Amino acid sequence: MCEKQGRLRILVVDDEQKQRQILKILLNSEGYEVRTADSVETALERMAEKEPDIVITDLRMEGQDGIALLEQTKRKYPNCKVILLTGYGSIENAVEAMKKGAWFYFVKGKGPEELLAELRKLQNAYLSKQNGKRLQEENRNYMLDTKNEELRKIFRIVERAAKSSANILILGESGVGKEVFANYIHQLSRPDRKFLAVNCHALSDSLMESELFGHEKGAFTGAIGTYKGRFEAAEDGTLFLDEIGDIPRNVQSKLLRTLETRTIERVGSTQSIPVDFRLISATNVDLEQAMKDGDFRSDLYYRLCTITIVLPPLRERKEDLPELIRFFLKKYGAEQEKEMKEPDAEVGDALLAYNYKGNIRELKNVIERLVVLSEDGTVSLEDLPDQFFEKKMPVKESFGGSSLKEVRMQAEKELILEVLQMQQCKTKETAEHLGISERQLFNKLKEYEIDLKKLKMKQKEKSKPPVERVV
Numbered sequence: 236m237c238e239k240q241g242r243l244r245i246l247v248v249d250d251e252q253k254q255r256q257i258l259k260i261l262l263n264s265e266g267y268e269v270r271t272a273d274s275v276e277t278a279l280e281r282m283a284e285k286e287p288d289i290v291i292t293d294l295r296m297e298g299q300d301g302i303a304l305l306e307q308t309k310r311k312y313p314n315c316k317v318i319l320l321t322g323y324g325s326i327e328n329a330v331e332a333m334k335k336g337a338w339f340y341f342v343k344g345k346g347p348e349e350l351l352a353e354l355r356k357l358q359n360a361y362l363s364k365q366n367g368k369r370l371q372e373e374n375r376n377y378m379l380d381t382k383n384e385e386l387r388k389i390f391r392i393v394e395r396a397a398k399s400s401a402n403i404l405i406l407g408e409s410g411v412g413k414e415v416f417a418n419y420i421h422q423l424s425r426p427d428r429k430f431l432a433v434n435c436h437a438l439s440d441s442l443m444e445s446e447l448f449g450h451e452k453g454a455f456t457g458a459i460g461t462y463k464g465r466f467e468a469a470e471d472g473t474l475f476l477d478e479i480g481d482i483p484r485n486v487q488s489k490l491l492r493t494l495e496t497r498t499i500e501r502v503g504s505t506q507s508i509p510v511d512f513r514l515i516s517a518t519n520v521d522l523e524q525a526m527k528d529g530d531f532r533s534d535l536y537y538r539l540c541t542i543t544i545v546l547p548p549l550r551e552r553k554e555d556l557p558e559l560i561r562f563f564l565k566k567y568g569a570e571q572e573k574e575m576k577e578p579d580a581e582v583g584d585a586l587l588a589y590n591y592k593g594n595i596r597e598l599k600n601v602i603e604r605l606v607v608l609s610e611d612g613t614v615s616l617e618d619l620p621d622q623f624f625e626k627k628m629p630v631k632e633s634f635g636g637s638s639l640k641e642v643r644m645q646a647e648k649e650l651i652l653e654v655l656q657m658q659q660c661k662t663k664e665t666a667e668h669l670g671i672s673e674r675q676l677f678n679k680l681k682e683y684e685i686d687l688k689k690l691k692m693k694q695k696e697k698s699k700p701p702v703e704r705v706v
């Protein structure tokens with residue numbers, strides 16, 4: 236297979252030069268990678284240089300004929316398909332060749348449509364085999380097996396829903412794997428297309444409309460060129476709208492129209508552009524409450540949730556913890572070239588007993604930390620983060636007179652500041668490290684009045700090289 240383009244590699248074998256050229260031009264114009272040979276001997280040399288996916292050979296040739304090439308190809312390159320070209324007079328021989336393993340025969344002089352249709356079938360079969368492989372590989376990055384009956388049911392629903400283009404709404408706490416799940420659905424339904432994830436929370440209200448629907452040049456100050464929004468960019472693929480609850484009302488109306496008409500209008504234009512996409516949305520906010528509060532349109536909600544799935548938090552599927560722990564140990568062990576051993580009973584118990592408020596994201600971070608700190612492939616209890624050892628202390632001693640809430644807030648603020656500093660104020664990395672979503676982090680920054688800009692400036696100041704002293 237021509238790897239760059241995912242296109243079939245074809246070898247055309249014919250002792251008539253004109254015939255070879257016609258086929259080469261025709262097949263090239265269809266995008267296949269084509270080489271030619273004028274005899275069986277040359278064909279075998281070409282095949283030894285680079286194995287083709289398909290050999291198209293004339294049946295009757297000077298010297299060795301197409302049947303001889305068929306036999307040798309089947310022996311040496313069993314995956315390679317052979318298509319025979321035959322005249323009306325030798326159809327019987329071609330039928331005989333089919334019995335010997337030829338894929339198909341094509342009668343010379345007929346229009347090329349039949350041959351091209353057969354090649355397209357082979358091309359599609361190849362692509363779906365590739366997609367199957369890709370799906371397997373994708374899934375190796377995630378641990379999607381589950382012993383949890385609730386989640387198994389969800390998988391069964393999703394696998395059926397993936398075959399349609401129904402809108403899917405994924406609910407669940409932060410870190411349960413909503414995006415991972417959305418990607419899985421995409422792989423089941425439109426694997427050869429794009430998967431575009433948009434975090435609505437990360438987009439300001441003013442940017443969101445043009446980000447999703449695009450804009451025309453001059454539509455607003457700063458629109459210096461035409462911009463294709465995410466719906467157009469998805470190009471028949473899957474659009475994953477994360478934190479859908481954060482979409483402002485005006486964009487909600489536009490989104491609803493798009494779902495109803497399957498068209499979009501770029502900002503600054505009234506022209507309707509047809510778009511095809513699968514929509515998967517997700518949120519960890521209570522959309523029903525948002526509807527009651529008037530923050531979310533109910534007609535849009537009912538459009539989004541043709542199929543709704545609620546992913547359980549990790550604490551409600553603890554039966555999956557041992558496999559997930561093994562999975563992440565192996566993953567991070569491989570990344571850091573460490574042969575990780577199973578945790579001993581003490582660490583194992585601690586890992587199983589813990590509550591993982593940040594769900595799989597938190598578990599993943601904890602295991603990564605254990606692997607980083609491990610020196611000989613064993614994971615050690617003392618390397619678990621502090622939250623694993625939170626103990627009830629005598630009230631006075633622990634709180635020094637402050638309320639529990641105040642102490643918790645103070646501790647949380649300090650931790651956030653520490654991690655922000657460690658991650659050079661990068662919010663995505665900080666949130667990952669803390670086992671919360673970026674959105675939750677922003678909420679906490681607001682709550683604790685942490686000024687990210689000021690913090691960044693301070694860090695910049697600190698990292699400036701010291702002024703050289705001229706003595």
Ligand SMILES: Nc1ncnc2c1ncn2[C@@H]1O[C@H](COP(=O)(O)OP(=O)(O)OP(=O)(O)O)[C@@H](O)[C@H]1O
Pocket residue numbers: 376377378379407408409410411412413414415416477517518519595596599671672673
């Ligand atoms: N089944 C899984 N196997 C391996 N890793 C997973 C799995 N599920 C989630 N993760 C990892 O956990 C992290 C959180 O997953 P994801 O972003 O899908 O969660 P989410 O529910 O969309 O979170 P949020 O609501 O905060 O956006 C990611 O780093 C992801 O790779």
